[in-house]
Amino acid sequence: MTGWPYLLTLTLLAPLAGIVATMLTRDLHRARRVSLGSLALTLAAASAAGFDAYIGGYGERPLVLGAFAIDGVSALMLPVIGMLQLLVAVGTSKVHTTHASSVRLLLATLFALSAATAVSGLVLIGSMTAAAAIPLWDLHSRRRSLRAYLSYMAPALGLLLAGWIGISASPGINTGLMAAGLLIYCGMVPGHAWAPALFESGRLGSALSFALPMMPVMAVVRLLLPSAPADVLAVAGWACLFTGVYAGGLAVVQDSARRFYGWLVLSQISMVMFAALQATPAGLTAALCLWGSAALSLVGLALPLRGLEARFGALSLREHHGLYTQVPTLAVCFLVAGLGCAGFPGAIGFVPVELLVSGSFEQGWWVSAILAVIVMLNGIAVMRAYFSLFTGKRVAASVSLQATRVERISIASVVIVVLMGGWLAPNIVATRHALADQILIERASAPH
Amino acid sequence: MAGLPSIRTNRARDGWEMSSLMSLEAILSSLTLLVVAGPVGLMACFLPWLSVNHQLSEVNIARVVKGTIGISLLSAICAAGIMLSQGLGQHAVELGDWVVTRSFHLKFKFVLDLLSLTYVILTLVLCATIGAFATRYLHREHGYNRFFVLFGVFLLGMVIAALSDTVETLFIGWELVGLSSVLLIAFFHERPAPARNGLRVWVVYRICDAALMLAAVMLHEIQGGGDFDHLVGPSGWPHNDALTAAPHLAIMGLLFVIAAAGKSALVPFSGWLPRAMEGPTPSSAIFYGALSVHLGAFLLLRINPVLDSAPWLSALVVALGLSSAVFAYLSGRVQTDIKSALSFASLTQVGIIFIWIGLGLNELALIHLVGHACLRTLQFLRAPSLLHDHHQLENAIGARLGPEKVQWEQRLSPGLQRGIYRFGLERAYLDSLLDALIARPFVGLFKAFDAAERGWTGWLNAEPTAKPKTTKERA
Numbered sequence: 001m002t003g004w005p006y007l008l009t010l011t012l013l014a015p016l017a018g019i020v021a022t023m024l025t026r027d028l029h030r031a032r033r034v035s036l037g038s039l040a041l042t043l044a045a046a047s048a049a050g051f052d053a054y055i056g057g058y059g060e061r062p063l064v065l066g067a068f069a070i071d072g073v074s075a076l077m078l079p080v081i082g083m084l085q086l087l088v089a090v091g092t093s094k095v096h097t098t099h100a101s102s103v104r105l106l107l108a109t110l111f112a113l114s115a116a117t118a119v120s121g122l123v124l125i126g127s128m129t130a131a132a133a134i135p136l137w138d139l140h141s142r143r144r145s146l147r148a149y150l151s152y153m154a155p156a157l158g159l160l161l162a163g164w165i166g167i168s169a170s171p172g173i174n175t176g177l178m179a180a181g182l183l184i185y186c187g188m189v190p191g192h193a194w195a196p197a198l199f200e201s202g203r204l205g206s207a208l209s210f211a212l213p214m215m216p217v218m219a220v221v222r223l224l225l226p227s228a229p230a231d232v233l234a235v236a237g238w239a240c241l242f243t244g245v246y247a248g249g250l251a252v253v254q255d256s257a258r259r260f261y262g263w264l265v266l267s268q269i270s271m272v273m274f275a276a277l278q279a280t281p282a283g284l285t286a287a288l289c290l291w292g293s294a295a296l297s298l299v300g301l302a303l304p305l306r307g308l309e310a311r312f313g314a315l316s317l318r319e320h321h322g323l324y325t326q327v328p329t330l331a332v333c334f335l336v337a338g339l340g341c342a343g344f345p346g347a348i349g350f351v352p353v354e355l356l357v358s359g360s361f362e363q364g365w366w367v368s369a370i371l372a373v374i375v376m377l378n379g380i381a382v383m384r385a386y387f388s389l390f391t392g393k394r395v396a397a398s399v400s401l402q403a404t405r406v407e408r409i410s411i412a413s414v415v416i417v418v419l420m421g422g423w424l425a426p427n428i429v430a431t432r433h434a435l436a437d438q439i440l441i442e443r444a445s446a447p448h
Numbered sequence: 449m450a451g452l453p454s455i456r457t458n459r460a461r462d463g464w465e466m467s468s469l470m471s472l473e474a475i476l477s478s479l480t481l482l483v484v485a486g487p488v489g490l491m492a493c494f495l496p497w498l499s500v501n502h503q504l505s506e507v508n509i510a511r512v513v514k515g516t517i518g519i520s521l522l523s524a525i526c527a528a529g530i531m532l533s534q535g536l537g538q539h540a541v542e543l544g545d546w547v548v549t550r551s552f553h554l555k556f557k558f559v560l561d562l563l564s565l566t567y568v569i570l571t572l573v574l575c576a577t578i579g580a581f582a583t584r585y586l587h588r589e590h591g592y593n594r595f596f597v598l599f600g601v602f603l604l605g606m607v608i609a610a611l612s613d614t615v616e617t618l619f620i621g622w623e624l625v626g627l628s629s630v631l632l633i634a635f636f637h638e639r640p641a642p643a644r645n646g647l648r649v650w651v652v653y654r655i656c657d658a659a660l661m662l663a664a665v666m667l668h669e670i671q672g673g674g675d676f677d678h679l680v681g682p683s684g685w686p687h688n689d690a691l692t693a694a695p696h697l698a699i700m701g702l703l704f705v706i707a708a709a710g711k712s713a714l715v716p717f718s719g720w721l722p723r724a725m726e727g728p729t730p731s732s733a734i735f736y737g738a739l740s741v742h743l744g745a746f747l748l749l750r751i752n753p754v755l756d757s758a759p760w761l762s763a764l765v766v767a768l769g770l771s772s773a774v775f776a777y778l779s780g781r782v783q784t785d786i787k788s789a790l791s792f793a794s795l796t797q798v799g800i801i802f803i804w805i806g807l808g809l810n811e812l813a814l815i816h817l818v819g820h821a822c823l824r825t826l827q828f829l830r831a832p833s834l835l836h837d838h839h840q841l842e843n844a845i846g847a848r849l850g851p852e853k854v855q856w857e858q859r860l861s862p863g864l865q866r867g868i869y870r871f872g873l874e875r876a877y878l879d880s881l882l883d884a885l886i887a888r889p890f891v892g893l894f895k896a897f898d899a900a901e902r903g904w905t906g907w908l909n910a911e912p913t914a915k916p917k918t919t920k921e922r923a
Binding site: 144145147148151193194196197200201246249250252253254255256257258259281282285313314315316318319320322324325339344345346351354355357358359361362365368369372373375376379380383384387388390391392393394425426429430433 | 546547548549550551552554616619620623624627630634637638639640642643644646647650651654655657658661662664665666668669696699890891893894895897898901904905908909910911913915916917918919920
């Protein structure tokens with residue numbers, strides 16, 4: 001719809017203006033408030049733009065700033081990206097906030113939004129490349145080794161670019177190259193080692209703002225689905241399915257809360273990617289629904305983790321911490337968001353997970369069985385972490401460790417979104433299903 | 449012309465009967481919704497207070513629990529009375545398709561029939577009893593509010609599961625029951641054992657949930673929807689016949705049996721039942737003595753024609769029930785604490801209920817289930833005052849109670865006696881077996897993967913990846 005095209009312009013310019021304003025503000029606390037304000041403005045504009053497009057039925061696609069437009073896929077993802085980046089910002093404790101970290105977050109928001117709304121493949125790949133540089137900046141600023149990250153991300157972007165350049169000449173091979181690049185970019189086995197390393201040694205905020213928008217899913221929808229042969233999609237789908245089980249199993253046995261979270265993120269992303277690569281109406285509908293629900297649940301799960309780390313430092317899962325009595329609000333948020341990831345009934349992830357497991361049955365009952373195993377492993381991993389962090393020990397603190405006002409507001413938002421999001425499922429599924437049909441019609445009409 | 453008045457009278461009578469039937473159906477539907485509204489109202493009372501981190505007073509909680517369960521119970525009894533008086537075997541309440549695509553339907557639907565009404569009335573009566581008991585038993589207990597929040601989640605799950613007429617509605621109730629059970633096992637937060645046991649139970653529940661999820665997917669594939677009446681016919685329970693004869697029907701039945709076995713702690717999943725006794729006594733009574741442990745049996749009763757369609761599946765159910773009953777009897781005989789002994793006694797009876805189901809004696813299974821649930825609840829609730837009761841009994845008869853009579857096992861050879869004793873004491877080595885065959889290989893394999901991952905990224909980064917230190921290591 002085109003009624004209010006400047007909403008998308010505002011969505012894209014708000015983080016850009018935030019970057020300039022943050023850099024110009026000397027006082028650190030004021031700079032933090034400025035970045036938070038611009039992220040809130042981004043969220044408001046993104047929500048309005050998405051709603052406007054929804055009301056208009058995703059009809060026309062006017063270009064904004066020459067390269068961006070809103071459509072059915074991006075209309076729902078814009079508010080999701082806006083919300084998760086705002087929650088990442090809110091979850092960063094004041095003592096850990098610097099000018100650079102605020103700028104990084106705003107840049108990540110800008111690149112994720114531009115990837116979501118990019119009209120051409122080159123802009124999309126460019127946005128993904130720029131987004132990939134942010135964790136690099138973060139690792140460099142912490143004086144951590146860049147080799148693991150670079151040794152995966154550089155080939156991923158190279159393959160992606162090479163595939164895109166040659167796609168018109170030889171779609172078969174080049175879509176294969178692009179698929180390989182995308183699989184590495186989003187951490188699918190065997191191109192995954194950068195992801196747990198990034199979650200463990202980088203700042204959690206940077207890792208979240210890079211991984212959770214799941215830009216490769218957008219690239220699959222925009223670049224792969226229109227032209228990739230079924231075999232390429234099938235092979236890539238198998239890699240995602242294997243990653244789901246592998247990462248889910250590793251999330252269950254982790255000793256470190258950070259690594260548990262990193263593997264859980266990979267497991268969730270793998271389910272979304274698998275669903276998108278199925279190229280069936282049910283699979284694609286599930287992917288488009290699961291994309292947002294997984295991102296919001298995961299950012300909700302990160303909030304209490306970051307809150308605990310800010311209070312107690314790095315957390316081991318080898319022992320019980322018994323923190324429920326100290327921080328019950330964080331415990332409730334952890335549980336609710338974790339159950340959202342595990343597709344628990346009533347939570348935001350329930351319908352998408354059911355849709356995915358059910359929709360995969362046509363590929364064989366064992367595909368549904370593997371997906372059920374992934375969901376089961378994620379549920380076990382979340383509950384193990386919950387019991388380890390919040391129960392099993394009596395803890396007496398000399399000072400109050402209760403959630404701060406900002407934390408309480410953000411936790412309440414997460415809980416409301418995760419619980420109430422489930423009730424919006426009928427409408428979301430209906431629109432996603434129509435969209436999936438449209439994408440698959442375009443795919444069917446394209447030469448392979 | 450002489451016939452006209454009689455035709456008019458018949459038409460008028462037919463019209464009146466039709467309108468009275470419609471109003472009857474509307475009343476039954478309203479009553480069904482009221483049954484569900486009780487637990488929903490209970491949760492709704494807690495949520496606003498929880499969101500502002502405020503705790504309700506004990507008196508208010510007791511009032512809310514009594515009021516909401518009372519409304520539900522009264523509605524269920526009225527619905528049962530109307531159906532009995534009108535001779536209605538079944539009444540379905542469709543809440544409509546919640547999510548619909550070409551290949552996927554998620555429908556909320558409830559049903560009133562002999563099975564669902566019996567189970568829901570049993571649930572509400574026992575929850576009302578436990579609710580009244582717990583308001584006193586947990587007086588000034590730390591976590592009083594938390595207990596009743598979880599109690600509300602459990603009640604909601606049980607009511608939804610009992611009334612469900614689609615597999616997805618059942619799944620929602622099933623999951624809510626599982627979650628509340630696990631969180632109540634770990635109710636005493638300050639000790640590690642409840643948390644460890646809660647996690648173990650959660651693992652078993654997730655396995656059986658995965659089986660139920662797959663069964664639900666298969667049901668959708670076989671008949672294009674999750675309605676039980678498409679599967680077992682429109683006649684009211686227990687006069688059902690399997691309508692479908694698909695190749696996957698037996699596999700689906702097997703998945704339902706796995707789900708039921710996990711939920712009801714049948715062999716080989718039995719190890720979690722005594723571990724679940726870590727929770728407060730009221731939750732042990734209601735979950736593992738009375739209601740939750742019977743939910744597996746309820747599931748099989750609901751889909752009974754599927755079992756009838758595959759004799760080997762019925763035989764499997766009988767074998768599971770028999771082995772669980774024998775195992776629980778032998779293990780229960782050597783327990784030294786009352787709650788564990790009662791949990792194994794429960795399992796013995798649940799095993800026998802499964803035998804009835806496998807043999808197709810569904811009415812007998814339902815009667816056994818109801819009687820057992822009521823008796824076991826009473827026993828669990830009296831368990832904390834067992835010694836007091838014992839002394840009262842001795843005072844009443846004016847003498848010491850005699851020694852236990854000679855049991856059958858004392859007629860066996862000493863070697864066999866020792867063997868059986870160890871078998872019971874080690875709980876048939878089931879936990880060790882599951883640990884050795886599933887848990888340890890799984891953890892070992894993924895720990896090895898993790899070590900390889902750490903080694904690889906450490907080599908790439910030229911710096912080792914360190915694990916976070918535990919409190920002891922920091923000290």
